[in-house]
Every structure is written in structure tokens, then in C-alpha cells.
Amino acid sequence: xxxxxxxxxxxxxxxxxxxVSGIDITKPLTASEAQQIERGMDEFGVLVFHxxxxxxxxxxxxxxxxxxxxxxxxxxxxxxxxxxxxxxxISNLDQNNNVLARDNRRRLFSLGTRxxxxxxxxxxxxxxxxxxxxxxxxxxxxxxxxxxxxxxxxELDEETKAECENLVCEHSQLFSRALxxxxxxxxxxxxxxxxxxxxLVRRHPSTGRKSLYLASHAGTIVxxxxxxxxxxxxxxxxxxxxxKFVYSHKWTVNDLVVWDNQQTMHRSRPFDATQVRxxxxxxxxxxxxxxxEAA
Ligand code: OGA
Ligand code: MN
Numbered sequence: 001x002x003x004x005x006x007x008x009x010x011x012x013x014x015x016x017x018x019x020v021s022g023i024d025i026t027k028p029l030t031a032s033e034a035q036q037i038e039r040g041m042d043e044f045g046v047l048v049f050h051x052x053x054x055x056x057x058x059x060x061x062x063x064x065x066x067x068x069x070x071x072x073x074x075x076x077x078x079x080x081x082x083x084x085x086x087x088x089x090i091s092n093l094d095q096n097n098n099v100l101a102r103d104n105r106r107r108l109f110s111l112g113t114r115x116x117x118x119x120x121x122x123x124x125x126x127x128x129x130x131x132x133x134x135x136x137x138x139x140x141x142x143x144x145x146x147x148x149x150x151x152x153x154x155e156l157d158e159e160t161k162a163e164c165e166n167l168v169c170e171h172s173q174l175f176s177r178a179l180x181x182x183x184x185x186x187x188x189x190x191x192x193x194x195x196x197x198x199x200l201v202r203r204h205p206s207t208g209r210k211s212l213y214l215a216s217h218a219g220t221i222v223x224x225x226x227x228x229x230x231x232x233x234x235x236x237x238x239x240x241x242x243x244k245f246v247y248s249h250k251w252t253v254n255d256l257v258v259w260d261n262q263q264t265m266h267r268s269r270p271f272d273a274t275q276v277r278x279x280x281x282x283x284x285x286x287x288x289x290x291x292x293e294a295a
Contacts, residue, residue, distance in 0.1 A: 003033055005040040008048065008247060016148040017247035018044035025049055025256065026058045034065040037258075041066075041129065042206045045264045046146045046247060049256040054133045056087050056280060059256075063131050063282035070120060070127060070283040083280065090132060090279040099276060105184075112176050113268040115216035116147065116241055118261045119283060122171040122217045124196050127261040129284040134251045136278035141271030145248045149211040150263045152240035153201065156212075160236075161201075164212070168222040168291070169233070170195035175219030197222065199290040204262055211263045212240055213290060240265070262286065 001022040008017045018040055023033060040047055054062070063069055072088040082095045092100050092107060100107040120127035132144070156164070172195040177183065185193070200221070202213040214237050221229035248269075249257055259266055271277060 003036050005036075005044070005047065007044070012244065013148075013247060016044060016151060016245070017046040017048070017146060017249075019048045019050070021050075023049075025052050025062050026054055028061065029065055038066060038206075041258065041260050042204070045148055045150065046249075046257065046259045048249065049258070050252060051254050052133070052256045053254050054256065054280075056084060059131065059133050059280060059282055060086055062256075063129070063284055066129050067284040067287075070123075070285045072281075072283070086282060088281040088283060090281045091136075092273060092277055099274060102273065107273075108182055109177065111180055112173070112182065112216070114270070115176055115179060116237060116265045116267045117176060117215040117217060118149075118213065118265050120261070120285075121198055121213065121215040122173050122193065122196055124289050125286050126198065126290070127283050128286040129258055129260055130266075131256060131258045131282045131284070133280045134253055134255045135280060136276045137251045137253055138271040138275035138277050141269060142277050143248050143250050143269040144257065144266055145246055145269060146259055146264050146266045147241045147246045148264055149214060149240060150204070150209055151245050152242075153210050153212045156239065164201050164236070167200040168197050169200050169213070169218040169229075170220040170222065171198055171215060171217040172196070172219060173217060176216040178219075179216055195219065197289075197291055199293060202262065202290045203293055205287065209263070212236060214240055214265060 003023045004021050005018045007014050008019050020040065037047065060069060069086045071085055081089065082093060083089045094100055119130045173193045174185065174190065198213055200213055201210055203210055214233065218233055220226055221232065
């Protein structure tokens, strides 16, 4: 078997989203295989692997080829987690594997993934890669969409590029949840979700390429009036999520999709909420805050 990476859509998006074949990533990788995958990630931003029957253990082992794993704090934790500390539960199931009720608090919070975002941009050191494994999928819907913030940056006009340069945003899950009208946070959650600063234009740590670091978690631009900042970020997001920059992934069971949060945004799409959708995510932590780039 030879590891091969091809653009999923060579005509519309030759430089964004690849499909990898010729490798079983549920087994330990050689150093050279891990390097080839990392180079593919740098180039494509999103890689799709089909037919990878992961357990949580083999998924964690594969993920650790690319760095340290983040603790899974993406969802509200109610002390009865279904999955281990390094597996983010991207499902609509409770700890007994029953589908969450429509008004379940964790379900409503997790609907925030329907907004364009980059994982953990609200952490001081945000995520490098997210790796999402499809264990059970609904009959229809539930795609995940990805947008290239590198291509979106490249296509900004020069005035807008200049305006974005050196701007600092504050990111918090309080901002993204406010957008969908979820606001019943405890004092402890409000404290845990205190905003963190990130550059609006970031440089990729491996390729040096610039990209827009947008996310619905971004709620302010330091030094700007809030309505002006929100309007500007909304315009940028509209530009950056034009269809030409977007790959929509239709899931098959045992797909693993890996995305580089340092150069993409993503969002989930709706599905019949009475059906089970069980996805397990590992997250590789980045090495430093984007604010360290400015230094
Ligand atoms: C995530 C996420 C989208 C989806 O796992 O970080 O945003 O389609 N998932 O489940
Ligand atoms: Mn996400």
C-alpha cells in the first residue's frame, strides 16, 4: 500500500481538502507516514480517511503522532461523562446512550457548533488539529462543512488586509452562545469562559502562510467599539465562507476527518434530532497563543 493524498475536488478546490488512501491509520504509523500526513495537513487543511474503524484508544494513539492531546472541555461537563478525558463527546447521547431530549442543556449548548468556528480559539493556547471519527450517523443530514481561511485571506483586497493586520480579537464561548440565544450560564461557567485574546491574522506555524483567524467565538476587537467590531467580523466571515472556499463533508461510518484549526473554520449541519449521531473527537493542542506571534 502506498499513502496517497488527492484533492477531493481537483477542479473547484485543488488546494483545499484532500482524501488519503493506502494506509490503515488505526495501526501504529512509521515516522515517515506521520510526516507525510502532517505535510498533507499543511497543504490541504482538511484530510479525509475512509474505512478507519477506530476505538477511542487507537484514535488517541493516531492523534498523538501530531502532538499533545487537549482535555475535552468543549461541551458543558455535568460530571457524568460518557467518554474519557481526551475524547470530546460530539454526540447527541446521554451517559446511558439515549438520545438527548430536545430541551437538554448540553444539546442546546452544543448547537453552537452550527456556527462557523475554529476549535478552542477561546483557549489561550488554541487547538492545532481536530480529529473526528464517525461511529454512528443519521440517515440524512449532519454534514460537517469546512472553510479555508488561507484562501479567504489571500482573496481579501489589499485595503482589508491592511485593516486586519495586527488586530486582536477576544474569543469566548459566551459570545458564540449569545449568538444562538443560549445564556443560562452559572457563575463558574462565566468565569471559565473569560475571553482570551487572539490575532485576527495569524501565521501558520509550519508553512508561514497567513490566514484569517475567525470564529463565532470572536466577540470584540481590542480598541474598537463593539458594534463596529461585530459588523466587521460578520463581513469577514461572510467573505470567508463563500462556497468556493467551502468543502462539505457527507459522513460515512468509520470516516476520520482531520482539520487544521490553524487555517480553517468548520460548522455542523442539521439532522433529525431523534436519530443517533455519535462522533468522537480528539484534539491536538497547539504550541502557543497566536499572541506570541506578535512578540
Ligand atoms: C467539532 C465540531 C461538527 C460536527 O467536532 O469540533 O464542530 O459536524 N463538529 O459535528
Ligand atoms: Mn468544532
